[in-house]
Every structure is written in structure tokens, then in C-alpha cells.
Amino acid sequence: MFPSPDLSGFRSRAAIDALVHELSLLVDRPMRFMEVCGTHTMAVARYGLRSLFPPRFELVSGPGCPVCVTAQSHVDAMIRLARIPGVTIATFGDMVRVPGSSGSLAHAMAEGARVEIVYSPTDALHLAREVSPDPVVFLAVGFETTAPAVAATILEAERTGVENLLVHPAHKLMPPALDCIMSGGAAVNGLLCPGHVSAVIGAKAYAPLAEGQGLPCVIGGFEPADILLALTLLARQVREGRSEVENAYPRAVSWEGNKRAREVMEAVFRPEDTEWRGLGVISGSGLTLREGFRDRDARTRFGVHPVPVADPPGCVCGEVLKGVKTPTDCPLFASRCTPQSPVGPCMVSGEGACAAHYLTDGPCHA
Numbered sequence: 301m302f303p304s305p306d307l308s309g310f311r312s313r314a315a316i317d318a319l320v321h322e323l324s325l326l327v328d329r330p331m332r333f334m335e336v337c338g339t340h341t342m343a344v345a346r347y348g349l350r351s352l353f354p355p356r357f358e359l360v361s362g363p364g365c366p367v368c369v370t371a372q373s374h375v376d377a378m379i380r381l382a383r384i385p386g387v388t389i390a391t392f393g394d395m396v397r398v399p400g401s402s403g404s405l406a407h408a409m410a411e412g413a414r415v416e417i418v419y420s421p422t423d424a425l426h427l428a429r430e431v432s433p434d435p436v437v438f439l440a441v442g443f444e445t446t447a448p449a450v451a452a453t454i455l456e457a458e459r460t461g462v463e464n465l466l467v468h469p470a471h472k473l474m475p476p477a478l479d480c481i482m483s484g485g486a487a488v489n490g491l492l493c494p495g496h497v498s499a500v501i502g503a504k505a506y507a508p509l510a511e512g513q514g515l516p517c518v519i520g521g522f523e524p525a526d527i528l529l530a531l532t533l534l535a536r537q538v539r540e541g542r543s544e545v546e547n548a549y550p551r552a553v554s555w556e557g558n559k560r561a562r563e564v565m566e567a568v569f570r571p572e573d574t575e576w577r578g579l580g581v582i583s584g585s586g587l588t589l590r591e592g593f594r595d596r597d598a599r600t601r602f603g604v605h606p607v608p609v610a611d612p613p614g615c616v617c618g619e620v621l622k623g624v625k626t627p628t629d630c631p632l633f634a635s636r637c638t639p640q641s642p643v644g645p646c647m648v649s650g651e652g653a654c655a656a657h658y659l660t661d662g663p664c665h666a
């Protein structure tokens with residue numbers, strides 16, 4: 301059943317057909333799984349995998365899109381930072397179009413704010429070292445996948461004496477969020493666990509969910525056969541009444557994860573309580589700078605702190621991120637809210653559930 305380990309094997313028609321057939325045999329009752337990772341969300345849409353699922357099989361999105369889970373209060377704080385004269389914001393492109401309570405970073409740019417789109421935290425370090433003598437604030441959005449790179453960049457800034465590189469810490473940690481969602485009674489039979497995050501935190505991070513909450517957890521890669529293999533293993537666990545952690549992405553993920561990456565991350569950051577869109581404040585689910593790096597925290601440097609605020613009227617991103625609703629349940633989907641004119645972040649990000657569903661359920665497919 302396992303495809304050959306070269307990448308072409310994970311896209312081969314024969315492997316996909318075999319896995320689809322096996323899945324159809326295993327799904328003998330309603331089965332509902334959650335894909336935790338935004339990259340899985342987009343891969344499922346891009347490869348048209350939903351059309352291959354058997355009846356009574358459902359795959360819902362979870363809290364795995366970093367832009368989508370960034371609370372409105374944090375988005376507003378980032379926009380306020382951008383409007384401070386002399387400050388340059390360095391950010392991944394998806395954040396620029398996320399609507400805040402009053403405009404977006406794109407609107408702030410149009411009004412004269414300095415916002416630079418970067419592709420890595422080291423680009424922000426370059427801006428601070430080579431381009432701007434004024435504060436450069438990197439918007440540190442992402443999960444355990446990106447936090448080690450941001451931490452390494454901060455250490456490099458320290459080592460080379462680049463004092464004008466600051467960060468707005470908005471990283472999120474995945475295990476506390478999953479625990480919160482599953483403790484809240486999410487009606488899913490198992491988790492398709494994220495490949496990228498798991499490469500850092502290791503498969504062992506899901507053991508408490510599997511053992512404590514009786515939830516099958518399977519880590520999957522991002523090629524079509526990777527995803528179908530992970531879903532097949534989940535369905536088999538349900539059939540056999542098991543709830544275990546299985547790793548269907550061993551070419552990238554180990555049981556222990558990347559110890560060195562975690563050490564770098566933990567040298568610079570420590571956990572803090574933080575707000576997630578749709579989930580509220582989750583204890584220990586964010587990262588803030590350790591004491592030795594606090595002068596690089598843009599929130600304290602400029603006194604700009606997140607202020608709780610309601611999500612955009614009518615937008616159900618929060619429910620989508622918990623797997624309670626699907627994008628097509630939203631009355632604004634594909635009408636008032638489109639990728640060209642997004643109301644909520646789930647329609648902005650390339651990894652957002654609403655943007656992914658727009659690919660497959662939007663007007664182009666009507």
C-alpha cells in the first residue's frame with residue numbers, strides 16, 4: 301500500500317487509485333476528520349482530493365493557517381505599529397491584506413506607512429542592517445515551524461549588533477490549541493496532523509491527544525498519496541477502535557522532532573497566554589521574548605498592545621477554524637467575501653480554508 305519513497309511515487313496514479321479504493325472499503329460509517337494544517341487544506345483543494353472521498357467521509361479544516369488564527373486584536377496592533385512615523389514593518393505577504401477593524405496594512409501603505417514584504421526573517425534583518433537606520437518591526441506570525449528561524453535571526457542580530465530589528469511576537473503553539481479544541485468537544489474522529497510543525501515538535505507531541513482524549517492522530521505529508529495514506533490510516537484506526545499516533549511522513553518527521561530547532565526557539569522565546577481568532581485566549585499557546593531580548597519587543601517599545609475587539613460582522617472564521625462550520629456555511633462566502641475582496645482572513649491567506657474552498661466551490665465551479 302505504501303508508495304515508493306521518491307516524490308513521483310506520491311503523485312502516481314496507481315498509488316492514488318489504490319489508496320482511494322482502500323479508503324472506500326474502510327469507511328463503513330460516518331467518519332469526520334480534521335486537517336490541522338493550512339498547507340494540507342490547500343493541497344486537498346489543489347489536487348481535487350475531495351472528489352475522491354467516499355460517501356460518509358468528511359474532512360474539515362482546523363486551526364493550521366497562521367494568518368487565519370491571528371486574532372483581530374493582533375492585526376489591529378500591527379496596523380497601529382505601521383502607522384507610527386519612522387517604523388518599517390517587515391511581513392510575509394499574506395498579512396498585508398488581512399482586514400483589521402479599520403483598514404489593513406495595505407491601506408496603511410497607501411496612506412504612507414512603510415511596509416515591506418519579506419520572504420524570511422533574515423530579509424528583515426537585512427532591512428534593519430543595510431537599508432533603514434530606524435526601527436524595523438518583523439511581524440512574527442506562524443507556528444513552531446517558523447519560530448526557530450525567527451529566533452535564529454534575533455540571535456544573529458544580537459551577535460552582529462543590529463539593534464533596530466524588533467519583532468511583534470504573534471507566534472502560536474499547536475498542541476495547546478488542539479487540546480483546547482478537542483476538550484471543547486469538536487466532533488471529529490481523528491486528526492490529520494501537520495507535517496511541517498511535526499518536523500519540529502516530533503510525533504510524540506500528539507501522544508497526549510491520542511492517549512488522553514482517545515483521538516487517532518496521523519501525521520501526513522503534502523503530496524496526494526501522502527494525504528490519502530494518512531487518511532486511510534485514520535479510517536483504519538476508527539474501524540479497529542484504536543487511538544494512536546502514527547507517522548505517515550517519516551521522510552520528514554521523527555518521533556522526537558528537531559531538537560536543535562526547539563533549543564534555538566526556547567533560547568529566545570518562552571510560552572505566554574495568547575489570543576487565537578475564534579478560540580479566545582489559550583494558556584501557554586503563544587511565544588514571547590525572554591527577558592534578555594525584551595528590548596526587541598515592538599509592543600513594549602511603542603506601547604502598542606492588542607486590545608480585544610469583535611471579528612468582522614457576519615464572518616464565521618472562528619467557527620471554521622474550530623471545524624464547527626465549513627466555509628460554505630458562511631452567508632458571505634463567494635458573495636460579499638471573495639479572494640479579491642476578503643472580509644475575513646480565511647479568505648486572504650493562501651492557506652485559508654475559505655480561499656481553498658473558493659477554488660473548489662466558488663463561482664468558477666458553479
Ligand code: SF4
Nearest residue numbers: 615616630637644654
Ligand atoms: S467566507 Fe469570508 S466572511 Fe465567511 S468565514 Fe470565510 S473569510 Fe469569513
